[in-house]
Amino acid sequence: MTDPYTGMIVDAHHADQRGTGSYPATLARALNSHFTADALAIISQWPGYTPTPLLALSGMAADAGVGSVLYKHEASRFGLGSFKALGGGYAVFRLLAQRIEEETGHVPQVADLLAGCYRDITRKVTVTCATDGNHGRSVAWGASLFGCNSVIFVHGTVTRQRAEEIARLGARIVRDPGNYDDAVRAANAAGEANGWLVVSDTSYEGYMTVPLDVMRGYGVLLHETLAQLGNRQPTHVFLQGGVGGFAAAIISGLWEHYGESCPRIIIVEPENAACLLLSARNGRPSVVSGLHDTIMAGLACGEPSLVAWPYVEGAVSNYLAIPDEAVRVAIRQLAQGRGQPPVIAGESGAAGLAGFLVAATDAPVRQTLGLDGQSCVLLIGTEGATDVQMWESITGRRLEQPT
Structure with a gap:
C-alpha cells in the first residue's frame, strides 16, 4: 500500500x-x-x-x-x-437538577427545565469550565438550554473562531495564556472564588463526580x-x-x-x-x-x-x-x-x-x-x-x- x-x-x-x-x-x-x-x-x-x-x-x-x-x-x-454535547450538556443538567431539588424538594422534569419553570433558581447559577473548544461549547449550550449562566476559560492556542462560537451561546470567555491544564486550574480557582459550579471533563483529587x-x-x-x-x-x-x-x-x-x-x-x-x-x-x-x-x-x-x-x-x-x-x-x-x-x-x-x-x-x-x-x-x-x-x-x- x-x-x-x-x-x-x-x-x-x-x-x-x-x-x-x-x-x-x-x-x-x-x-x-x-x-x-x-x-x-x-x-x-x-x-x-x-x-x-x-x-x-x-x-x-x-x-x-x-x-x-x-x-x-x-x-x-x-x-x-x-459528541461533547452529550457530556457537557448532561453534566450541566445534572447539576441544575440537584440544585433545584435541594431548593424545592422536588426532582425536576426535563420538560419543565426546558420550559424555564425553574428560571428563578437557574438564573442565579453560573457554570464554568476550561476547554480546547468543544467541551466549553457544550457547557455553554447546556447553560443556554437550561437557563443558567456560563463562564468558559480557553487557553492560549484555542483559535479565535472556536472562542467566538462559544461566546455566541451566551458564555463569557476568559482567555488564559497557558496550556489546557493551566486553564483547568484557572477555571477551578475562579469557580471556588465566585461560587460557580465547575463542569470539568477531567478529574483530579477531590473532584470525580x-x-x-x-x-x-x-x-x-x-x-x-x-x-x-x-x-x-x-x-x-x-x-x-x-x-x-x-x-x-x-x-x-x-x-x-x-x-x-x-x-x-x-x-x-x-x-x-x-x-x-x-x-x-x-x-x-x-x-x-x-x-x-x-x-x-x-x-x-x-x-x-x-x-x-x-x-x-x-x-x-x-x-x-x-x-x-x-x-x-x-x-x-x-x-x-x-x-x-x-x-x-x-x-x-x-x-x-x-x-x-x-x-x-x-x-x-x-x-x-x-x-x-x-x-x-x-x-x-x-x-x-x-x-x-x-x-x-x-x-x-x-x-x-x-x-
Whole structure:
C-alpha cells in the first residue's frame, strides 16, 4: 500500500493489556449500561436529539487492506458539531437538577427545565469550565438550554473562531495564556472564588463526580453505536486520547458488552500531548509539560483524568503518537470522498482515522495490531469542522455546511 502516511508514527507503546476477561466490578461501579440508560432517558428528551450515523468507509478499508472501516460521524450532534454535547450538556443538567431539588424538594422534569419553570433558581447559577473548544461549547449550550449562566476559560492556542462560537451561546470567555491544564486550574480557582459550579471533563483529587457524569453522557454515543453495529463485531477500535474521559466511556461500554471478546483498543494522541502513552509507559498517570501545540485542539491535554485512567490502563493494548500532518492528510481524504460521499471532519475528529491509517502503513505495527483483510475497524469521528477556517485551509475547499 503506497500512502502518504508512511513513517508517520512518532512514538508507540505496546501495553499488553487487552481487556481480557469480564468487565471488572471495580470499574462497573462507576460506568455501566444502567448509567448509560439513565443518561439516554434524559438526553433523548432534548430538542434535536437523534442518533448520529455510522458510516461504512469502504474505499478506505480497501486502501488499508482491512475488511471494513466503520466511522461514527458526530458532526451533526445537536447542531454543535461534536459528541461533547452529550457530556457537557448532561453534566450541566445534572447539576441544575440537584440544585433545584435541594431548593424545592422536588426532582425536576426535563420538560419543565426546558420550559424555564425553574428560571428563578437557574438564573442565579453560573457554570464554568476550561476547554480546547468543544467541551466549553457544550457547557455553554447546556447553560443556554437550561437557563443558567456560563463562564468558559480557553487557553492560549484555542483559535479565535472556536472562542467566538462559544461566546455566541451566551458564555463569557476568559482567555488564559497557558496550556489546557493551566486553564483547568484557572477555571477551578475562579469557580471556588465566585461560587460557580465547575463542569470539568477531567478529574483530579477531590473532584470525580461531575467528570463521571460527563463520561456517562458520552456513553450514549456507544449505546447508539452498538445498536447500529447489529451483528457486526469490531476487531479493532482506534480512540482519540485527550485526558482519557471519552476513551474510558467507550471502553467501559465495549468491555461490558463484549466481555472476553472485547476488541483490541488503540489510543491515538498528538505527538506533543501524548499523556496517556507516557502514563502507560511509566505505569502511572504522568504529565506532559509544555504548551502541547497541535492542530488537534481537543486532544491538546497534558494530564490524564484520574477517574478515566483505570479504564484506559485496564483495556488499551497500544498507544500511538502521530504528527499533525497525518491528520491533515486524513481530513483531505475524507473530504475527497474516495468513491463515496465526502465526510467533513475536524482535526480532533479525524485523529482516530489518521492513527489507523498510519498504523496500516507501518508493517511492524500492523503486524503487532493484527490488522489484516478480515479486520473490522471502528472509529469515532468525534467532530465536524468546528473551525471552518482551519478546515478550509487544510483542504483548499470552501465549506458550505460543516457536517
